[in-house]
Amino acid sequence: MPSKRKAPSLYSRLFFEHSFQTVFQQRRGGRFGASTPSTLPSPNRMRIGPHLLKNRLFVAPMAGVTDRPFRMLCKRLGAGYAVSEMVTSKRELWHTLKTSRRADHTGESAPIAVQIAGVDPTEMADAARYNIDRGAQIIDINMGCPAKKVCKVWAGSALMQNEPLALSIVQAVVAACAPHGVPVTLKMRSGWCAAERNAVRLALAAEAAGVVMVTVHGRTREQGYGGSAEYDTVAAVKAAVKIAVVANGDIDSAAKARRVLDLTGADALMIGRAAQGRPWIFAEIAHFLEHGVLPLAPTVRDVQRWLTEHLHDHYALYGEHIGMLTARKHIGWAVRALPGGLVFRDHLNGLLSCDAQLQALAVYFEQLAQQHERWPDAPAVPHSSLECSPPDRSPLDRSPLEPSPPIPSTARRAAHSPLEAAWA
Secondary structure, X not given: OOOOOOOOOOOOHHHHHHOHXXXXXXXXXXXXXXXXXXXXXXXXXXXXXXXXXXXXXXXXXXXXOOOHHHHHHHHHOOOOEEEEEEEEOOHHHOOOHHHHHHOOOOOOOOOXXXXXXXXXXXXXXXXXXXXXXXXXXXXXXEEOOOOHHHHOOOOHHHHHHOHHHHHXXXXXXXXXXXXXXXXXXXXXXXXXXXXXXXXXXXXXXXHHHOOOEEEEEEEEOOOOOOOOOOOHHHHHHHHHOOOEEEEEOOOOOHHHHHHXXXXXXXXXXXXXXXXXOOXXXXXXXXXXXXXXXXXXXXXXXXXXXXXXXXXXXXXXXXXXXXXXXXXXXXHHHHHOOOOOHHHHHHHHOOOOOHHHHHHHHHHHHHHHHHHOOEOOOOOOOOOOOOOOOOOOOOHHHOXXXXXXOOOOHHHOOOOOOHHHHXXX
């Protein structure tokens, strides 16, 4: 009897490069004779201006994290859209190495979305045009960053305290982008403080000015990343405007994603810290929202390949020395809650070359694969980086994500993913 063909992992390269929904529908149609489209049905897709996205799961812009290699990785592993790290509106800083790296979109799939930050309407308009000339297809205005070094110059979420200035910036950026056919989006918080949650007012004003989508993080600037995100404000914004609304904040699991969608009616979800070290969370959430069960965890070898490829891209962007130093956080996020992960991370932080990092990672994954075929379940741990926060901030300053409610017993991981079952 001929042996059965081995079913590919749900998280295989084929799965991600063509997206779960497309591959599954094509396979299901060919296998069972049903005629199914090769694209998602319209309720699962959305547009930002002329750009049709493959799904409604977005990567949040995070300073020091969402560089081009990380954005490309998340898109490969199920994200429908990703926004760059914030780029300053200060012209004198545009030609620095830091800004030039942030404006590098080589090889990145469309649409290219760039977030800009600043306090002067004219400078922000110039920054929009500057980034459009360098490939930006969507411009996002930052009014959500709570970092002190940003807010002390009245940028980021500090703009929510000055609504006339915030609206002037929005109008200037929309006017600069309009001749190029580039849509403008806005990311903000629920308000400056608990007593002044003005996201609805700002969203209405932004909509009237021509913004096509708003993202609302369910915390105030005063909260920073402490406490828990609330979603009543997101729901209120969604009820008030006709443009697309994206919910953001503490979305760290498939169950939490479902809950936030139910609570807010949002058009899409934006995920930040939960993707650090676990970029396949986008595909995991997409599968759960469509089928009501979690897919099997990726194999250890899959994760090893993704992380290794990501590191090569990371080293190529930053160079040997800076690449080695900044790669430590990405590796640390991936292994921190795994067996022996903390010891390995300490060892890794003493290595002084990219080759040494790759060799150590190969040894660690070889040992892990001998004990676990699939990625081990790990308890939630505090994240060591925050959306928009300076990358060198101490992990001791962080607050853990709000624990997600347990998934009901009827929605536990499927014994076999639909894709694996179809190919068995």
